[in-house]
Amino acid sequence: MADVTAAAQGDTHHVRRPQECPMPTTPPAGSMIETRSIDYVPDDERHGKVTHQGPFWFVGNFQPFTLALGFVGPSLGLSLGWTIIAGLAGIAFGTSFMAFHATQGPVLGLPQMIQSRAQFGYRGVLLPLLGTLFTFVGFNVVDVVIIKSGLQSIFGWDPVLVAVVITVAAALVAIFGHDLLHTSFRVLFWISLPLWIVLTCGVLFGGVHGTHAATVGFTFVAFLAQFSVAASYNITYAPYVSDYSRYLPRNTKPSAIIASVFLGASASPAWLIPLGAWMAVYLGASDALAGIDQTGDATVHYLGSVLAVVSTLVLVATMGLNAYSGMLTVVTGLDSLKSITPTRRLRIVTIVVLAVAWLVMSLLLTNATTALNTTLLIMLYLLAPWTAVNLTDYFFVRRGHYAIADLFTPAGMYGSWSWRGLLAFSAGVLAEIPFVDLPFYIGPVASALGEVDVAFVVGLVVSGVVYVAVTRSLDVSRERAIIDAGPDVGAPVMDEENR
Template sequence: METLADTEAGGVRNGPQLGIESRSIDYVPQHERHGKVLNQGPFWFLGNFQFFTIAIGFIGPGMGLGFGATALASTLGILFGTLFMAFHASQGPDLGLPQMIQSRAQFGYRGVILPLLGTLFTFAGFNVVDTVLISQGLNHLFGWGIAAISITLGLVAAVIAIYGHDWLHIIFRILFWISLPLYIILTFAIFNGTIKAQPPGHIAFTWVAFAAQFAAGASYNITYAPYVSDYTRYLPRGKSRSGLVWSVYLGASLAAIWLIALGAWLATYFGASDGMVSTNGAGNLIFPHFGTLTVLVSVAALTATMGLNAYSGMLTILTGVDSLVKIKPTKSVRIVGIAVLALIWLGISLSLTANAINTLYDSLSIMLYLLVPWTAVNLTDYFFVRKGRYAIADFFTPTGIYGAWGGRGIAAYIIGFIASVPFFNLAGMYEGPIAHALGDVDISWAPGLLVAAGAYILLSRSINFTREREAMNISAHVLEAAHLSD
């Protein structure tokens, strides 16, 4: 199994790598594992701790929903969506692989290209919206050129992604401790009346607005699902699975709940329609330039998150290319993959003229549609079908136990996606008949999850687990031999 030995070409280390990361879509052996489960909480907390998240809180008020109802819908959506994201975390230390490489078990060595299209759209889509929000906001506040801001953001994010996994963790941890006190002060100023509330505009509860806010909250963290194993795969195997899941869950959900509620308050009682501008204005009421400081720190946090997107996007591109033409995951290949993705999102960002909030909501909806059936299939396989037991060597060859095309996973994904189409509601683009009958409420995530998971369980009854156990034994010997040859 020479293909796996090629993936073991990285150097031996016991701690963070401060140079450019040597690995990408290859397996991380045990002797290179490092990191702490508790650090995952701040990492995913910061991923949601910037004004992009604040803008999610504008959706409900923009549809007439009150602050309390918006906060409730967001909280329920976040708590629901983060479940699926967090459970992916345990796959990283168990398998030592990027998320989408592991998906070859369900979709096949080449068939994984199907969900890769959805995940690549997610990574590029978030960076497009991030770029638009930051460049338009800084242009409005300080008059800085949109093109210059966009290019600078792209370069910084690309450099962070090139240095890779360990630098992302270090940068996120630093920015977490810088950002946290700023938003504590901002939130406290709202509660003690330093920032005066204005009379709200027209408020009218509707299930359509509530469901839209819920779906936006749910999709916000469900769209993190393809990322999670990418940033837990260096953790030593044997770490507490429940502790890891809780660390990721609490980090990602608490930050999102906090800032979406903050955004809902700013939209309802401060007349906010732009996350950055409202953060700047509200903060400057506390004391001069505090809002500006908070904005600049948030820009840094969101730029680091763009690096996160670029890193996982690179893994997606390399997985897709490797599924068609075998590649050796060198540093040069990583850099090329990141550069290609950066050119894609920058090109789209610079040509985009649509309203940023509408773009944000539509993008989140489309990402949700594409990712829900994938996460259902992947988690069902991992926790209920194969129960975390895989032949890791066979992820790296189309002739292995998982084959080139995973008919079960592909069929379940398509069935789940088709089942959710009648529930879609994309304003001005498409409205499914069931969504229309429900008063324009979009609950497509429910049939997407249930149908895809149910279909996969039924189709998986034909899996030959005896053959898979034999493949796992062979894989264990291959991994051991590859480790000894380092």
Template structure:
């Protein structure tokens, strides 16, 4: 549904979306997430494989396998938004408690900001190298656009991605066909031809899987306006296909750029390859890639705002107003812009921060999904999620214990260059399996701990909540 004049700037922040305001079609979730991943950041994942000893073929296989695995966890979160009408991290209060949710919120909030820092650096340095534009001016300009898009809100983000997919997709098809048809001539001898490395394969698989797992805290934020009776199967499939298809396209393309063009930078590779297909295509694809990155920055800002507001609200109740949402977005924009324009490249420190945040997000997504699908089976007292004295309490000991144990279990498997290298990761030559351990251990533990939940008390709370929400919806 396109924004209307009466809803030019979204009014809601972390509150429940009533039935009367639900709109949109589940089929649009796929294109939305397809475009969210159809960007230079995704293509850059394909540059990694050759650096760890993989050929074009094995980089593609490992990357696609990892994407399919990671997208499973991301996609299953999508049904929560439509079912509950709440932002993703608000729903986590059921597992961690009204205030306990602050613990996993750290991972989600820092991830959103860190992604925008990296995107600002990628765009600024990339456009400076290609067109000679001032990186600081570019960084500020793209941050302003992303901020405005996030302030306008949910429907405008969906509209931006819808427009971008129609504008940019044909040109990416032309580039890809040009590569396959031999119109783009290799400038270096093919590297890693036929090469396979077990360690390299695991590294590439883990990086690719992690990429979409980090989207898990976003997904419900962009499905919560869908009708409550939206088919869970349809929405999961739509998100899965969309979010997996674009990386499955771009990762092999990035690997080709690395092995055939010697590309070390995604934007530079796109520009060089495009201009070989026909003059000006490289510049056009560069600009279109930047526009998608900017829209994705709006996505990060919007979900970052929801995490920030949820965190503050967990300590001190905030009004559910448009102004609170706008102020939170502006505060985040100042942080990522100042840091982003101050960096000359996508620094190792920021990339390491993103990996560490993944360690924090993997146990969260495991606990959240187990609770939703196997413990409470999508039935929640929604009104109590917005009440510090609700049935879920202020501190959810089961979720917090499972989460904490999950993080501790990750440490022997973790590897962040110059920061941490666990004994298992060291024995595997630096292969980082921590995210997979962080998914498995807390999932099993939380399932065991949840056997003590008072089902009768929760069912009574759900009944009261449904009556409250019916009254609120009927009064509109």
């Protein structure tokens, strides 16, 4: 445990970083659009607060997508009680991995997937980038389906128009960037919280009466399915976390940020998953926004309609979060193929292209519940091996010691293709295949176990163990000597004109 703590502390005087030239702490006059993307955030631009991390991740999960997670167990015949237990256990499990990634942002001042070049190589990182991009776009596709179908059923609004409007809004939030995202989430936190409290009190104290008979049942398959989608929910946030903690001061206490992210990211699902399960069991809800509307109106007149609109705004803000991190993933991928200057223009164009992509896909998709379950499982299969490799490297192998400039060149100490990380990641993904349980493919082991899906656990263990084994030959002492030898040079530092 002491080793993990030391790694979390990062020994930041050993983290070699780019020489910092004077930079404005705000964008040039006339623009409030964030200037940075994949480049390093110097100390004089670090303005974040740990106290903002908890509400930020709380609101990130305080939305209809989270509520819909509670529908999974009842749809498979699982009782309300067992659905809640499986959901809470899954959230606690997944959030544990997510929260530890948050420590990397303040130490390194980089987006998450740039740091992953240390494990996979300058170009090798393209492999896990495919998984993270699928995550960011996949979330937004399902989010749009949830919103357009929900608002159509509640208000009769045209689903195509709704999809276009919310896509434009989410893209604009992402274009303005980091600070607007944090501000939007804090405002939505205080707007949403009292509304959800009132609705929950209506459920707890008998203001809302269900019309369906309670499901009483337990199957291991249903329990594992509920656990898996809940666990995947916050594990799939792992590639995001450093993106929104990299503006925190370098001396941020790791224990403080881990606790803040864990409590924020787990508290809202621990609230909404049981509520969603109750709606599924007693109201027969299969549409998150419609369930919110029905339950809210039964508690206080028009509460459901108001909360449906506010929940939509939260979901749109979360789509902005996905678009922002999706942009970082694409720009990282482009830079891995050919070194680029990460300008503001490139950020904007990338976000617009991603927005068009998720809009088109969402208009072709109609079944949100099936899409939710399948998308989360595929994300989990891809990201569990990545998070195992990344955290094992950060906390147990290199223990927070990195040369940041070398992350921006294929000729650096991390190389172009790092066979160790690629082997461990690939081994984890391949090991998962016999255990997967998807609508279009059931692995032989999953079939033998009665379609119980434990693939992500297999991926975590195999990738972590393989990475530890193959890095035994890695000369970490030599890397540290190079890092300690002098100031870091060579990482991209943009002048004001390029920014």
